[in-house]
Amino acid sequence: MTLIEPILEPLADIGGPAQPLLDVKNLTKHFPVGGGFLAEKKTVRAVDDVSFSIAKGETVGIVGESGCGKSTTARLLMHLMPRNAGEILFDGETVGGTLGMRDFRRGMQMVFQDSYASLNPRLTIEDSIAFGPKVHGIADRDARALARELMDKVGLRPAVFANRYPHEVSGGQRQRVNIARALALKPRLVILDEAVSALDKSVEAQVLNLLTDLKREFGLTYLFISHDLNVVRYISDRVLVMYLGQVVELGPVDEVWDGPAHPYTRALLAAMPALDPDQRTQEPPITGDPPNPIDPPAGCRFHTRCSFFEPVCAEVCPALSPVAGGTHSAACHMVIPGSGHSRAPKSGDIAGATP
Numbered sequence: 001m002t003l004i005e006p007i008l009e010p011l012a013d014i015g016g017p018a019q020p021l022l023d024v025k026n027l028t029k030h031f032p033v034g035g036g037f038l039a040e041k042k043t044v045r046a047v048d049d050v051s052f053s054i055a056k057g058e059t060v061g062i063v064g065e066s067g068c069g070k071s072t073t074a075r076l077l078m079h080l081m082p083r084n085a086g087e088i089l090f091d092g093e094t095v096g097g098t099l100g101m102r103d104f105r106r107g108m109q110m111v112f113q114d115s116y117a118s119l120n121p122r123l124t125i126e127d128s129i130a131f132g133p134k135v136h137g138i139a140d141r142d143a144r145a146l147a148r149e150l151m152d153k154v155g156l157r158p159a160v161f162a163n164r165y166p167h168e169v170s171g172g173q174r175q176r177v178n179i180a181r182a183l184a185l186k187p188r189l190v191i192l193d194e195a196v197s198a199l200d201k202s203v204e205a206q207v208l209n210l211l212t213d214l215k216r217e218f219g220l221t222y223l224f225i226s227h228d229l230n231v232v233r234y235i236s237d238r239v240l241v242m243y244l245g246q247v248v249e250l251g252p253v254d255e256v257w258d259g260p261a262h263p264y265t266r267a268l269l270a271a272m273p274a275l276d277p278d279q280r281t282q283e284p285p286i287t288g289d290p291p292n293p294i295d296p297p298a299g300c301r302f303h304t305r306c307s308f309f310e311p312v313c314a315e316v317c318p319a320l321s322p323v324a325g326g327t328h329s330a331a332c333h334m335v336i337p338g339s340g341h342s343r344a345p346k347s348g349d350i351a352g353a354t355p
């Protein structure tokens with residue numbers, strides 16, 4: 001018998017959408033900044049009224065420019081910092097309610113971008129992986145056996161790697177250690193925050209394949225944060241597009257890629273390099289830098305950079321509304337609710353797009 005039992009039923013047995021594993025409602029985080037002697041106190045609106053859910057066995061990707069609030073969202077979900085508002089339901093329970101922090105920590109694990117900083121340099125790889133289970137009361141012998149089994153699962157031969165220290169292995173191998181460490185507590189949800197971004201392309205592909213295999217084997221659920229759209233498309237079932245702390249588009253990844261509705265998503269996808277000149281887009285590029293999150297624009301936060309700007313955009317913040325039969329939503333005044341179409345001028349040139 002192996003020490004790692006399947007954590008969830010296989011997807012086929014779940015029988016359609018049930019209660020989401022993670023349900024996030026109106027999550028908000030404002031960081032106070034400044035406020036020194038005589039200085040005016042200001043607030044960075046890092047995450048503003050963000051709502052989404054993740055079904056059991058699903059992978060949801062979060063994309064958006066640097067500073068849009070992806071990592072802050074992840075840290076809030078992990079309860080690594082307090083939130084200003086909002087609710088986080090994990091399998092229907094809130095931490096502090098019926099769910100204790102200790103059980104929550106077992107159920108939700110995170111893998112960070114910096115594989116070296118995530119590990120204690122004084123612990124061997126085996127000790128690093130066994131540490132969590134030991135803290136959670138698993139006997140030393142069993143924790144070590146589990147660590148070795150997990151090393152095998154992530155492609156690190158225990159005989160070679162168990163006694164090495166983090167500085168004695170490559171970046172890709174260290175990230176495998178971090179993945180094994182995250183799995184050691186048998187989590188149900190793993191948050192991967194730019195977990196493959198620091199890796200060479202060939203190693204990145206290997207780690208992505210590993211994540212896909214582990215998800216299948218252990219019935220895991222992933223929240224996958226990345227600025228790399230290709231990677232997000234490869235691994236995700238649904239994608240959430242963030243802009244300046246808010247969700248601007250949310251839906252099945254193929255649907256969003258084939259028919260992006262929000263001008264920001266359209267511009268992001270259009271900015272991806274196309275090798276075939278016939279596939280290059282005439283979509284207007286995003287102009288300028290993102291506005292200051294300390295004082296974000298009123299109305300739609302994207303309106304200062306949007307090619308399809310109308311006066312209403314500067315006054316009213318658009319709500320997420322369905323654009324394609326309720327499975328895909330966008331927060332844009334130019335999106336005609338329920339139609340799958342946008343009033344914004346058609347580029348007609350986005351490869352495969354049906355705006």
Ligand SMILES: Nc1ncnc2c1ncn2[C@@H]1O[C@H](COP(=O)(O)OP(=O)(O)OP(=O)(O)O)[C@@H](O)[C@H]1O
Pocket residue numbers: 031032033044045046064065066067068069070071072073227293
């Ligand atoms: N501790 C903090 N104090 C003040 N501002 C912060 C703090 N942490 C994050 N921010 C600000 O909150 C906003 C969102 O940051 P966050 O790191 O979540 O963005 P991100 O999308 O993950 O960016 P990146 O892709 O560069 O990591 C940014 O404007 C950032 O400067």
